[in-house]
């Protein structure tokens with residue numbers, strides 16, 4: 001049984017119990033489920049790249065649109081960072097932050113699944129319908 005390097009809990013216990021180390025419910029996805037959701041992690045669904053690895057837009061079976069963050073084999077971040085991110089974010093629920101929907105730790109795969117944030121939706125969430133002056137950087141209030 002594999003062991004989480006960070007909290008020393010068995011990965012199976014964490015994942016199969018569908019509970020992240022922080023205590024919030026986090027769904028355990030199978031690799032094939034996420035493969036289907038992202039059309040085999042197709043380039044067309046790739047929305048970004050971070051230090052962790054590639055991020056794909058995916059549609060789950062129930063129609064939910066998610067962001068699928070795949071830990072790259074070449075990533076400088078490893079299993080410890082995977083569980084650090086899992087632990088840190090699973091405890092936080094805030095309207096201005098993305099929510100961790102679930103994760104996958106099947107075989108060599110380490111994947112985090114978040115709710116999908118459309119382009120500009122963060123700006124819209126933070127600023128609402130504030131208008132910008134077309135002539136200068138000032139806000140029109």
Ligand SMILES: Nc1ncnc2c1ncn2[C@@H]1O[C@H](COP(=O)(O)OP(=O)(O)OP(=O)(O)O)[C@@H](O)[C@H]1O
Pocket residue numbers: 047048049050051052053054055067069098114115116117118
């Ligand atoms: N929940 C999301 N919804 C939509 N797009 C996302 C989401 N999460 C990440 N992305 C896209 O993927 C890119 C990479 O995100 P990621 O969180 O992996 O790295 P980062 O925040 O840019 O940097 P770091 O690796 O330092 O955390 C983002 O810039 C964004 O374009």
